[in-house]
Amino acid sequence: xxxxxxxxxxxxxxxxxxxxxxxxxxxxxxxxxxxxxxxxxxxxxxxxxxxxxxxxxxxxxxxxxxxxxxxxxxxxxxxxxxxxxxxxxxxxxxxxxxxxxxxxxxxxxxxxxxxxxxxxxxxxxxxxxxxxxxxxxxxxxxxxxxxxxxxxxxxxxxxxxxxxxxxxxxxxxxxxxxxxxxxxxxxxxxxxxxxxxxxxxxxxxxxxxxxxxxxxxxxxxxxxxxxxxxxxxxxx
Amino acid sequence: xxxxxxxxxxxxxxxxxxxxxxxxxxxxxxxxxxxxxxxxxxxxxxxxxxxxxxxxxxxxxxxxxxxxxxxxxxxxxxxxxxxxxxxxxxxxxxxxxxxxxxxxxxxxxxxxxxxxxxxxxxxxxxxxxxxxxxxxxxxxxxxxxxxxxxxxxxxxxxxxxxxxxxxxxxxxxxxxxxxxxxxxxxxxxxxxxxxxxxxxxxxxxxxxxxxxxxxxxxxxxxxxxxxxxxxxxxxx
Numbered sequence: 021x022x023x024x025x026x027x028x029x030x031x032x033x034x035x036x037x038x039x040x041x042x043x044x045x046x047x048x049x050x051x052x053x054x055x056x057x058x059x060x061x062x063x064x065x066x067x068x069x070x071x072x073x074x075x076x077x078x079x080x081x082x083x084x085x086x087x088x089x090x091x092x093x094x095x096x097x098x099x100x101x102x103x104x105x106x107x108x109x110x111x112x113x114x115x116x117x118x119x120x121x122x123x124x125x126x127x128x129x130x131x132x133x134x135x136x137x138x139x140x141x142x143x144x145x146x147x148x149x150x151x152x153x154x155x156x157x158x159x160x161x162x163x164x165x166x167x168x169x170x171x172x173x174x175x176x177x178x179x180x181x182x183x184x185x186x187x188x189x190x191x192x193x194x195x196x197x198x199x200x201x202x203x204x205x206x207x208x209x210x211x212x213x214x215x216x217x218x219x220x221x222x223x224x225x226x227x228x229x230x231x232x233x234x235x236x237x238x239x240x241x242x243x244x245x246x247x248x249x250x251x252x253x254x255x256x
Numbered sequence: 257x258x259x260x261x262x263x264x265x266x267x268x269x270x271x272x273x274x275x276x277x278x279x280x281x282x283x284x285x286x287x288x289x290x291x292x293x294x295x296x297x298x299x300x301x302x303x304x305x306x307x308x309x310x311x312x313x314x315x316x317x318x319x320x321x322x323x324x325x326x327x328x329x330x331x332x333x334x335x336x337x338x339x340x341x342x343x344x345x346x347x348x349x350x351x352x353x354x355x356x357x358x359x360x361x362x363x364x365x366x367x368x369x370x371x372x373x374x375x376x377x378x379x380x381x382x383x384x385x386x387x388x389x390x391x392x393x394x395x396x397x398x399x400x401x402x403x404x405x406x407x408x409x410x411x412x413x414x415x416x417x418x419x420x421x422x423x424x425x426x427x428x429x430x431x432x433x434x435x436x437x438x439x440x441x442x443x444x445x446x447x448x449x450x451x452x453x454x455x456x457x458x459x460x461x462x463x464x465x466x467x468x469x470x471x472x473x474x475x476x477x478x479x480x481x482x483x484x485x486x487x488x489x490x491x492x
Contacts, residue, residue, distance in 0.1 A: 092470065113349055117477055117480070120471055120472075120473050120474065120477050121471060121473070121477070121481065122471060154474070155471060155472045155473070155474075156472055157471075193491075195488075195491075233357075233487065233488075233491060234328065234491075235356055235357060235358060235391060235393075236356075236391050236392055237356050237357070237391070238356060238390070238391075241353050241356050241357065244353070244480075245357065245484065248481065248484040248488070249484075249488065251469065252431075252469075252484070252485065252488060255429075255431075255469060
């Protein structure tokens with residue numbers, strides 16, 4: 021299935037013009053011709069079944085034949101706030117896998133012990149978009165610009181709030197604490213873990229400490245484990 | 257914690273000589289000196305608490321002070337047989353993450369639709385060893401040389417046998433089928449999925465078809481999803 025990500029399309033149109041970049045890809049790389057079927061996703065749940073009306077390398081015209089809204093809509097809302105890793109490839113790997121498995125929103129948080137103090141969201145978003153197309157999702161996860169831990173904690177969130185940390189202390193298991201088909205925000209710390217002050221601040225702000233198993237996981241593995249557990253618990 | 261992987265050590269020794277490579281790493285890179293504490297794992301469950309008796313760059317001598325056997329022994333046996341990916345980095349990511357999360361044995365299977373017909377096990381094993389040291393495991397997962405799908409199916413396995421495929425047909429969920437604290441073998445196919453003949457052959461050989469959720473997962477993501485599910489189901 022040749023999937024195109026076209027966030028500016030809407031369900032009312034009967035015709036659509038591919039961007040110059042997408043047109044070039046369609047005609048020169050995929051070698052699509054008039055009459056060929058293509059599928060578009062708008063990132064907001066809409067899947068559009070279309071066909072090529074005019075295969076032009078700079079301005080391909082598509083005829084929209086059918087629209088499905090709410091395609092494979094997820095039954096819960098998962099927001100993961102994770103410290104970007106020193107080796108940014110690890111964060112890229114996490115974003116690709118989380119998109120395949122299922123995630124709604126990702127925030128990048130710069131923590132006290134973070135070795136990486138910034139991250140280029142534009143490039144990371146491209147990784148997500150590729151994964152959306154490859155795994156045939158009609159919803160495009162949101163990726164937020166990096167902010168500091170304390171700035172992030174100021175943002176309101178309706179739903180259950182969890183923090184995964186490696187320090188001592190009482191921790192819940194998601195299997196026992198997660199309310200199914202709910203909204204969740206999970207904090208994942210940097211390579212050196214959250215600082216005691218950050219753990220305190222989160223607990224004061226209504227976050228519950230959780231365990232992600234007995235193994236010592238890297239940041240990106242922990243983030244994906246959290247993603248996996250939430251999706252799995254909402255499946256059974 | 258400075259962890260060394262020393263598969264040739266055994267629990268009866270009171271002294272141990274690091275290899276030339278490990279000695280050089282200990283003295284020149286880690287800059288360890290006499291009296292420094294180090295930890296060794298033998299890959300078979302043994303964790304050795306030692307200290308440097310003679311910090312020599314080619315032949316460091318360690319004094320073994322304590323031994324723990326069966327360190328964090330797993331409560332189930334998981335063998336994943338997966339088709340190595342065209343881009344071998346993806347298989348490397350899987351091996352690293354599976355080692356962190358928990359796996360006992362990995363086999364590489366060349367399937368009908370595999371784009372990659374061979375894989376260098378020596379290099380892949382180094383990835384596993386690094387992950388063993390980084391995630392502080394005393395057990396080193398076994399990695400087997402690549403064989404064809406039909407050759408692999410001839411190998412006996414005591415335990416539950418599962419196959420994850422994307423074709424139509426009845427599929428079980430591990431949540432309902434897995435016997436806890438058991439032995440499991442799970443087959444994960446190449447990018448183009450298993451062929452109908454391969455699926456048939458597996459079902460004839462006692463494998464049960466399973467689903468890994470509704471999402472369309474890449475080979476390495478599916479392999480890791482299987483790994484997550486088995487470990488998670490044996491935790492709760």
